Amino acid sequence: MSENVDTEQFNADELQAPEWLNSEFITEVLSKYENVPELKVTDLQISPASAQGDHYASVMFRAKAEYTTPKGKFSKPLIIKTMPELEGHKKDMLSESYVFTTEIGAYCTALPEFERILREAGDKTKLYVPCLYHSMEPRQVMIFEDLVPLGYSVIRGRPVTEEELKKVFAKLAKWHAVSMKVLNERPNFLADFKYGIFEMPTIKTDPFVTTGMARFIEMLDQKPEFRKYKPHFEKVKDVYLDRLADEMQEYRKNRSSDGYYVLCHGDFHLRNMMFKENKQTGAPEDVMLVDFQFCNICPITVDLTYSIYMLMEPEQRRDMGKEMIHHYFTVLVETLKKIGYKAEMPTEARLWEQIHRNRYYHFFMISTLLPMMLALKSNALKMNDLIQDPETRKKSYLLENYLKDVELLLPKYEELGHFKDL
Incomplete structure (x- = not known):
């Protein structure tokens, strides 16, 4: 070392x-x-x-x-x-999971084919870093060439800019578009990508996941301005993880005729992307997505909803990322046309219907992942402590930046009808 x-x-x-x-x-x-x-x-x-x-x-x-x-x-x-x-x-969490099998499949099978399809259409977008070596036995290992000497870096200590976000969503849109084409024409090619976060063996017993809603409700009760929302979350606290799992596993268990499905990244947050700047202008030149351990076929909204909470800044989150998701959708449709997608083209209205329909995913994000992400972003608490220590998790629900976000989001949920017919 x-x-x-x-x-x-x-x-x-x-x-x-x-x-x-x-x-x-x-x-x-x-x-x-x-x-x-x-x-x-x-x-x-x-x-x-x-x-x-x-x-x-x-x-x-x-x-x-x-x-x-x-x-x-x-x-x-x-x-x-x-x-x-x-x-x-x-x-304990990872030993019986499929995360390495999934990631090897993404790097060595799915993404090379996605790039080939883009190249045939004249698009030179790079979707992944080549894997130099991988093995499952005697140990699970993957080796890549380091992107840092090539000018890429992870954003830390500052907000992500609008131009950087546009680069991110454009690349995701191209990935999603190609996966829609492959699912439509050769669904068996992606059949192995069936292990998302809710296929993790310990996910429904891990205290980080199982206590999130209770901590959130406790926080609502402590803040007079939030108490009116408490009954909504109390109604779903005992069932919402099962409902969330249904939303995440919809493609495999209860496919909707009006749903859009893609190979999702599955963990679409800022630390899973590396940015490269133009040396002359300093403008964002490229972004490379990394860490494909939770790639799986699921509703297109999984990556988009996740990004609202785990990638966007509060000002974008205030309107559910409307501008960025519009940019994403524009690139999605352009790419589908370019690569010869033969099914009915998606519409932006139906995309938003699907984002709002999957309300339990929003409940999971605001109650469990958003407090962790904001605590890490402000350097207030450490990840290992947040995941493993109950008292540290409790502190994250009272951080000022989290409370400000909740104050903006809960009225939006009400406006969108997330609390109706719970």
Whole structure:
């Protein structure tokens, strides 16, 4: 591990690389990838790959490999992603899940085909970083070339700009459009993508998920201005997770004739995207989506609703992201036409109907994920504590930035009819 690492900045399980992650292993990986049997790694520097709060469902390291081949000396920056090996909540949550199988399928099967379809239509959009190596046995590992030396970075410590958001939603729209075409013409091609967050073995027993609504109702009761909304959430507190699961699994269990379905990213938040600026102008040039562990076929609204709470700034969230989702929809339709989509074109009105219809997803976001996201964004609390410690979670519901958001969102829910016929 590299020296001078700020241990407070990184996740504890990423401070020390496992013994198997060594020069011999990386030599084997690179020699196979480059098809050079004589390749030999001469130096390997390893450090944590991401900051606290960037992710939870994996362990990631950044590596710089110096190596030789018959053609000379070379260097390659790498990102190594693996499953947790330390005993604890993260390992318990992920050990029996399908997150690695899903992500390998996204990188090695789905996204290469999506790019091929775009290329045939004259669109050179890059949807993913190529995977240099992957394995499920004897351990679950994926290795990629590091995007940071190519000029990409994660946004931290400042709000995401409108132009950056437009880049994000345009890329998501192209991904969704191609997946709609594939689902319409070759649905079996994506049949393995059936494991979203609600297929996680521990999801409905994890206290972070199961206590969210109770904490939210408790907060509503403490704030006089919010008490009038408390009865609505009390009506659904015992059933809303089941209703939410029904919404998330709609494609597989109860497909709607007027619903739009796509291969969703499944975890569409700011720390799962890396941005590149134009060196001359400083304007956003590209965004690369990463972390496809929860990709699955589900309502198109899963990524869009998630983005309202986990990606957008409060000013966009105030009107449910209307401007950004309109931009997304424009690119979606343009791309569908470009790639020769043969089914009926989606309409923006029906898209919004679907976003509002899936109200239990909104309830989950405001009661469980939004307080966590805003606590992390303000650097008030740490992710591991928020997920694992009840008292820390309780604090997140009383943070000023969260209460301001709730104050804006609850009247909007009322206006949209989210509380009718509960």
